[in-house]
Amino acid sequence: MKKLINDPRRVVEEAVAGFEAAHGDLVTVSHDPIYIARKNAPRQGKVALVSGGGSGHEPLHGGFVGFGMLDAAVPGPVFTSPTPDPILAATKAVDGGAGVLHIVKNYTGDVLNFETAADLASADGIDVQTVIVDDDVAVKDSLYTAGRRGVAGTVLVEKIAGAAAERGDDLAAVAAIATRVNSVTRSMGVALTPCVVPHAGEPSFTLADDEIEIGIGIHGEPGRERIKIEPADAIVDRILAPIVDDLPFASGDRVLLFVNGLGGTPQVELYIVFRRAAEALAERGITVSRTLVGNFVTSLEMQGMSITVMKLDDELKELWDAPVETAALRWGR
Amino acid sequence: MKKLINDPRRVVEEAVAGFEAAHGDLVTVSHDPIYIARKNAPRQGKVALVSGGGSGHEPLHGGFVGFGMLDAAVPGPVFTSPTPDPILAATKAVDGGAGVLHIVKNYTGDVLNFETAADLASADGIDVQTVIVDDDVAVKDSLYTAGRRGVAGTVLVEKIAGAAAERGDDLAAVAAIATRVNSVTRSMGVALTPCVVPHAGEPSFTLADDEIEIGIGIHGEPGRERIKIEPADAIVDRILAPIVDDLPFASGDRVLLFVNGLGGTPQVELYIVFRRAAEALAERGITVSRTLVGNFVTSLEMQGMSITVMKLDDELKELWDAPVETAALRWGR
Incomplete structure (x- = not known):
């Protein structure tokens, strides 16, 4: 294995630190727990979008944090779901009072951990809705998931739902747009x-x-x-x-x-x-x-x-x- | 060798056709001889920038054709300089009367073929200046060149000289800026x-x-x-x-x-x-x-x-x- 890394256990931490150094004009980074938030989040009155999942798929999701797209991205270990903790922390950090949409690729670990985080956020009074992306027609019930997998279509969901949030749509409307994108992708x-x-x-x-x-x-x-x-x-x-x-x-x-x-x-x-x-x-x-x-x-x-x-x-x-x-x-x- | 190609001899032609299909809002493509020009070129009164070289380095150079950067890119065969013909054709196609800057990575084939094309364009009354990019500090006098090689710094030369041309600098000024970028890179x-x-x-x-x-x-x-x-x-x-x-x-x-x-x-x-x-x-x-x-x-x-x-x-x-x-x-x- 030849890779430009230092310690295999620190790949995500170091990459996120590099991302912060390179894109400090667009994002701020929380290092413990790890998430990438849009600069100057939260935006009062705007629906916030949070996505995430295992690392190794970059630029998904951190590369899509900023104006007109995601408010936060939560990177798990490589090819492994983030735990509920950082998802909850990111959700709280970017909620501007208009609620938060979780955009989740359909893998069992992601779905469960985002669900737990959504439940905890709701208990804290944050309105959370979730859209599951499952655009991959290749197989049903794969190694890591029940139903279809979420793959590249996720970018289209994040872009279009992000634009809907930016123009001022409320949480139900942003969630409906995200669901609609998934349904035609x-x-x-x-x-x-x-x-x-x-x-x-x-x-x-x-x-x-x-x-x-x-x-x-x-x-x-x-x-x-x-x-x-x-x-x-x-x-x-x-x-x-x-x-x-x-x-x-x-x-x-x-x-x-x-x-x-x-x-x-x-x-x-x-x-x-x-x-x-x-x-x-x-x-x-x-x-x-x-x-x-x-x-x-x-x-x-x-x-x-x-x-x-x-x-x-x-x-x-x-x-x-x-x-x-x-x-x-x-x-x- | 596993590659997503059809015929090894048609890689550049087919990739350029795909580029045209994907980015027809930004560029127009000449297929014989092959070059990629900015949509609606030439721009009257604006200095035009032309670059090129062997293919296989994408997005360099075709990915940098458009507003604020290159007016044309001339892709040669993979890792092989384009001949003078397409360089000359591209130069003529984008000249808007204010002259053309050739941005050339320092490889012997590129330097010679751009020089020949510049001579022919001059004979046709087009004012051409050339900047050679040689930012690679690794070695002097390498396999394909005398002196230092031109590598990633080329992107910075093309971006900054392109912005100078867009703001209305004349040919000598655009060439001077390009030379200055190379000298500090x-x-x-x-x-x-x-x-x-x-x-x-x-x-x-x-x-x-x-x-x-x-x-x-x-x-x-x-x-x-x-x-x-x-x-x-x-x-x-x-x-x-x-x-x-x-x-x-x-x-x-x-x-x-x-x-x-x-x-x-x-x-x-x-x-x-x-x-x-x-x-x-x-x-x-x-x-x-x-x-x-x-x-x-x-x-x-x-x-x-x-x-x-x-x-x-x-x-x-x-x-x-x-x-x-x-x-x-x-x-x-």
Whole structure:
């Protein structure tokens, strides 16, 4: 295992300290318990958004803290849920009296710990609602969860719900928007290589030199099938079909197409993937109106990618276009 | 070799087509010869900036085409200079009558081909000036060049010269600013793993499981030494010292600190590096006033990173902060 780390047990603490040093204009950091909050939180009268989960998926979630997106992010250990304590502390720290929305990827540990934190916050008089993200069409009932997993679609939920909170929507309305984004978003991924969790020191799975895993989870959980590597266009077609068929997306739909790198994939490959995905949607009469390409929900150094498609309407498009100012996503302000 | 590609000979063409499909709001693409131009170029009366070089370093350079940065980028084959033809075509396409600045990383092929294109453009009546970027302190006279190599500092030259052109500076002034940025910028990198050029199919060098290459070039050219892997903080100290000593940076300086991922490095590791680099600069009395962290000048899927330090003055800081709107760098507009 070759990594740019000091102590495998201090990876998250040191990375968060570096994040604070780099982005002190956008965030403030609590080191015990660990969470990343928006600078000058809480904002009185604004619904606050809190997300979090195991580390190793950066820039998710800390990279999305700031104007127009999250008010706080709670990073757990690598690929391990944060405990209720830091989630509760973050929730209290950013509540501005208008309530807090928890955005939770559908993994059993995350769901339970956010639920406990929400219960404790409610007992303290904070109004908390929760939206569970489960956009991954690859498998039901995976290694770490019951039901579908939450993957790259989480970025779209956080961006759009963040914009709704910023324009002044109340907690019920922000939660409804977040739920709506999740309901029109579908994703699926593919891995070319595994990744190594620092404290484990070894890959959590292995792939032969000519094998890829279709439907990979963002912690390396098994997907649908393991196949011999194919040309990029064939791989795209193989994972786009179940995405489109699931909602289903149909001719005449306008969508946001998001090609997400899993951490170790060269950018040229992400654009080769984007090219075919856009073309394949066009062949089905689906119009790509908004786009996102890059490493946003990663699995450490894993090579591979995921494709996410979100069905747009005028309101979702307007909220997507609204200004955002975070370390990893920034425009229009 | 496992890659998300179709035909190794069509990697650049297909990636550029994907880039066009994803970022048609920012750029227009010429496919024969291949170059990426800013939407609605040329801008009458504005100095135009053109850069380029071998592909495989994305988002450099295409990701930096847009408002406040480049007017055109010319991607060559992977790790191979573009020929004069597309450079000349791009230069003609974006000239708005105020002249064109060529920003060229110091590799022999790039320097010669940009020089030929500049001569041909001049013969056509276009005023062209050239700035050579050579920020890498690792080695002199490397595999592909005489003198120092141009690496991640190129992003800073392109951003700041782009802002100067956008505010209306004339060609001589924009060239002077670009030269000034290069003169106060120093970089050095380290590789943990090699990368595989698609049409070669094999790594251009090998590293043992416990080895790293200090002073690596962005095409995998040899650096200063090959050592056993060390804790991240020791590696940072090892490459930051020659950077600081070279200019030299001194107590009281305000700097921009840029930690650049080489493509395959998890973001947590980049922030662990940033943490120590900022701390080590502070120990020397050097103040980090501006920051940049991410994959900006890459070597395909190579794991590793580079550190770049630029000495700031009020004007450079103002130009750095000025609005920019490109696929890979965007703020303030």
